[in-house]
Amino acid sequence: MYEKFMKRAIEIAKKGLGRVNPNPPVGAIIVKNGKIISEGFHPYFGGPHAERVAIERAKKKEMDLAGATLIVTLEPCDHHGKTPPCTDLIIESGIKEVVVGMRDPNPVSGKGIEKLKKHGIKVIEGVLENEVKKLCEFFITSVTKKRPFIAIKYASTLDGKIADANGKSKWITHRLRPRVHKLRNFYSAVLVGAGTVLKDNPRLTCRTKNGRNPIRVVLDRKGILSEKNFKVFEKNARVIVFTQNERAKYPEHVEKVITDCSVETILKTLHEKGVDSLLVEGGSDVFSEFLKYADVIYAFYSTKIFGKGLDVFSNVQFSVEEPPRFEIARVKTSDTEIFMELRPCSQE
Amino acid sequence: MYEKFMKRAIEIAKKGLGRVNPNPPVGAIIVKNGKIISEGFHPYFGGPHAERVAIERAKKKEMDLAGATLIVTLEPCDHHGKTPPCTDLIIESGIKEVVVGMRDPNPVSGKGIEKLKKHGIKVIEGVLENEVKKLCEFFITSVTKKRPFIAIKYASTLDGKIADANGKSKWITHRLRPRVHKLRNFYSAVLVGAGTVLKDNPRLTCRTKNGRNPIRVVLDRKGILSEKNFKVFEKNARVIVFTQNERAKYPEHVEKVITDCSVETILKTLHEKGVDSLLVEGGSDVFSEFLKYADVIYAFYSTKIFGKGLDVFSNVQFSVEEPPRFEIARVKTSDTEIFMELRPCSQE
Numbered sequence: 110m111y112e113k114f115m116k117r118a119i120e121i122a123k124k125g126l127g128r129v130n131p132n133p134p135v136g137a138i139i140v141k142n143g144k145i146i147s148e149g150f151h152p153y154f155g156g157p158h159a160e161r162v163a164i165e166r167a168k169k170k171e172m173d174l175a176g177a178t179l180i181v182t183l184e185p186c187d188h189h190g191k192t193p194p195c196t197d198l199i200i201e202s203g204i205k206e207v208v209v210g211m212r213d214p215n216p217v218s219g220k221g222i223e224k225l226k227k228h229g230i231k232v233i234e235g236v237l238e239n240e241v242k243k244l245c246e247f248f249i250t251s252v253t254k255k256r257p258f259i260a261i262k263y264a265s266t267l268d269g270k271i272a273d274a275n276g277k278s279k280w281i282t283h284r285l286r287p288r289v290h291k292l293r294n295f296y297s298a299v300l301v302g303a304g305t306v307l308k309d310n311p312r313l314t315c316r317t318k319n320g321r322n323p324i325r326v327v328l329d330r331k332g333i334l335s336e337k338n339f340k341v342f343e344k345n346a347r348v349i350v351f352t353q354n355e356r357a358k359y360p361e362h363v364e365k366v367i368t369d370c371s372v373e374t375i376l377k378t379l380h381e382k383g384v385d386s387l388l389v390e391g392g393s394d395v396f397s398e399f400l401k402y403a404d405v406i407y408a409f410y411s412t413k414i415f416g417k418g419l420d421v422f423s424n425v426q427f428s429v430e431e432p433p434r435f436e437i438a439r440v441k442t443s444d445t446e447i448f449m450e451l452r453p454c455s456q457e
Numbered sequence: 458m459y460e461k462f463m464k465r466a467i468e469i470a471k472k473g474l475g476r477v478n479p480n481p482p483v484g485a486i487i488v489k490n491g492k493i494i495s496e497g498f499h500p501y502f503g504g505p506h507a508e509r510v511a512i513e514r515a516k517k518k519e520m521d522l523a524g525a526t527l528i529v530t531l532e533p534c535d536h537h538g539k540t541p542p543c544t545d546l547i548i549e550s551g552i553k554e555v556v557v558g559m560r561d562p563n564p565v566s567g568k569g570i571e572k573l574k575k576h577g578i579k580v581i582e583g584v585l586e587n588e589v590k591k592l593c594e595f596f597i598t599s600v601t602k603k604r605p606f607i608a609i610k611y612a613s614t615l616d617g618k619i620a621d622a623n624g625k626s627k628w629i630t631h632r633l634r635p636r637v638h639k640l641r642n643f644y645s646a647v648l649v650g651a652g653t654v655l656k657d658n659p660r661l662t663c664r665t666k667n668g669r670n671p672i673r674v675v676l677d678r679k680g681i682l683s684e685k686n687f688k689v690f691e692k693n694a695r696v697i698v699f700t701q702n703e704r705a706k707y708p709e710h711v712e713k714v715i716t717d718c719s720v721e722t723i724l725k726t727l728h729e730k731g732v733d734s735l736l737v738e739g740g741s742d743v744f745s746e747f748l749k750y751a752d753v754i755y756a757f758y759s760t761k762i763f764g765k766g767l768d769v770f771s772n773v774q775f776s777v778e779e780p781p782r783f784e785i786a787r788v789k790t791s792d793t794e795i796f797m798e799l800r801p802c803s804q805e
Contacts, residue, residue: 265616265617266617266780267617267754267756267769267783267799268613268617268768268769268770269613269614269615269616269617269618269768269769270617272777273774273775273776273777273780274774274776275776275777277776277777277778278777279777397764400762406615408615412782412783412784412785412799413775413780413781413782413783414748414770414773414775414780414781414783415774415775415776415777415780416745416768416770416771416772416773416774416775417768417771417773417774418774420616420617420764420765421615421616421617422616422762422764423764423765424764425762425764425765426621426622426763426764426765426766427621427761427762427763427764428621428622428623428625428763429620429621429623429625429626429627429763430625432614432621432761432762432763433761433762434760434761434793435615435760435761435762435793436760436792436793437760437790437791437792437793437795440788440790440795442785442788443785444784444785445782445783445784445785445802447785447788447795447797449795451615451760454793
């Protein structure tokens with residue numbers, strides 16, 4: 110009976126996608142006598158929580174919340190962070206029932222359900238839990254795996270080439286480009302290798318209406334981009350460069366991280382910097398390195414054939430018996446292009 | 458107003474697919490007072506024409522065809538071949554109107570429309586012409602280009618590999634296999650290179666219910682399959698081997714063709730042998746050679762990744778500016794596999 114309200118809560122929660130990171134997007138609905146009387150979502154990092162928005166909006170209109178039900182995607186916090194605990198606010202409000210999509214996997218902010226129950230509030234858990242987990246996948250991965258959620262995004266020909274035999278690659282897919290910018294609007298950071306910067310000089314910005322630019326992460330092990338100008342170094346977004354070369358020089362605003370540049374170190378460092386989600390955009394060697402961490406692959410195919418050329422994953426090798434396997438979560442096709450969202454198959 | 462009848466004519470014509478070659482599949486409907494009173498299709502090569510089946514079926518039931526309309530996918534023949542001309546039969550029957558999907562591109566059997574008009578029968582042309590042309594594409598290619606209609610069928614990983622780095626390839630796609638057998642049921646012949654025979658020892662038969670086996674064509678330039686046993690040489694279907702090696706020996710029932718083994722010669726020879734359609738099934742070198750003649754590509758993808766491995770088209774090279782381009786005519790996806798029918802883009 111709460112599914113339709115939870116669906117609405119998920120819907121409004123999505124308005125915070127790409128804005129609340131590394132917090133999860135959260136939506137909250139207040140229902141009384143079977144009708145929605147108020148709603149709210151977590152709008153941006155550091156902003157008020159969804160429950161608070163919904164309750165305060167109701168109070169402003171002098172609504173009586175006694176006996177009302179709160180439907181919220183994530184377990185309300187019981188924690189003094191950037192904002193006071195939502196549990197106290199709920200208890201004071203007179204709300205008598207709270208419906209929760211999923212428990213908070215973060216031990217710091219968790220324990221809200223326990224507190225509510227102690228104060229005599231009925232709590233129903235697990236409504237549309239899978240949908241809510243999907244909504245919060247960046248947050249869940251970040252909290253439980255201590256690394257960002259990893260997406261690989263490639264654009265290839267039908268025969269799996271991301272560049273022709275001469276290394277040329279621009280505009281393999283056209284029509285699906287808006288989808289790429291949409292992804293950049295949701296992911297906290299975008300990563301490319303130095304080779305891609307040298308060859309394509311991409312901006313890696315988000316060119317959608319009201320879009321926001323992701324953090325740009327460049328893997329420049331040897332420092333070949335040192336003392337040169339590239340579009341990724343422009344000041345319109347935060348830039349982090351990983352390098353092994355202590356002498357490499359980048360523009361002043363660029364955060365230079367000198368490390369062994371292993372994928373593990375990169376992911377740990379980005380996690381510590383608050384990056385909950387990383388869109389890996391190339392090239393072939395970088396795709397090969399990050400493949401084993403991929404939580405999702407966004408594969409864009411154009412219906413062209415190159416024959417000889419640069420492979421998507423040129424630097425890994427799997428046998429026919431044990432290749433990485435994926436499931437198709439989404440497919441979109443036009444006359445001449447295909448987009449697939451692929452998720453790793455659960456281990457058998 | 459005739460579209461729905463033509464649609465039905467196309468539908469029943471399809472029952473002859475894979476049986477009538479190198480004739481086209483043809484369907485015919487007789488309509489009187491807005492109702493279908495008889496129908497027929499060309500059932501097998503050398504069998505009665507669709508118009509004849511429909512008219513004779515009506516006569517058997519002592520129906521009066523005076524003033525009736527005949528809807529037929531292809532222009533009726535005016536030619537004494539394996540059967541007498543359909544035009545005479547139509548004229549005698551009393552039918553007053555003939556609706557034709559497309560003109561017969563074959564100058565030998567054509568001229569039927571002219572004859573009908575001379576005898577006062579009203580002829581309407583071009584109803585669902587594109588659909589009928591699609592239905593007859595093997596026949597049209599055969600008659601106009603003097604070569605078989607060419608299909609390339611490959612099964613690859615997401616990254617365009619048809620075998621792993623050790624050359625292993627079996628069972629890249631599973632669930633879509635029935636679709637492969639369905640193709641073998643329609644195509645007159647199937648072609649593979651000697652390397653594929655050596656490595657996979659395929660049967661290349663059609664394992665669908667009531668299926669018929671295609672002619673098996675093997676390209677064995679150097680004669681490496683000489684004096685060995687392979688499943689493609691079994692007697693359950695006609696076998697043609699192209700070789701440059703005069704001394705190569707194959708089982709007695711195998712038709713050995715000694716030529717330069719160029720694609721052009723192979724296609725010309727197969728055309729002369731009555732092959733109107735050829736399904737090219739591998740391997741990589743053979744795909745590369747036949748690519749420029751491909752009238753359609755049937756691409757089967759599994760959602761696996763091999764990394765290093767054997768490319769679908771390992772022996773051709775196209776630049777990003779001028780690659781072969783295709784349009785998606787059909788897509789089917791399951792959780793873990795994708796099938797696409799791709800048609801060459803018309804030259805711009």
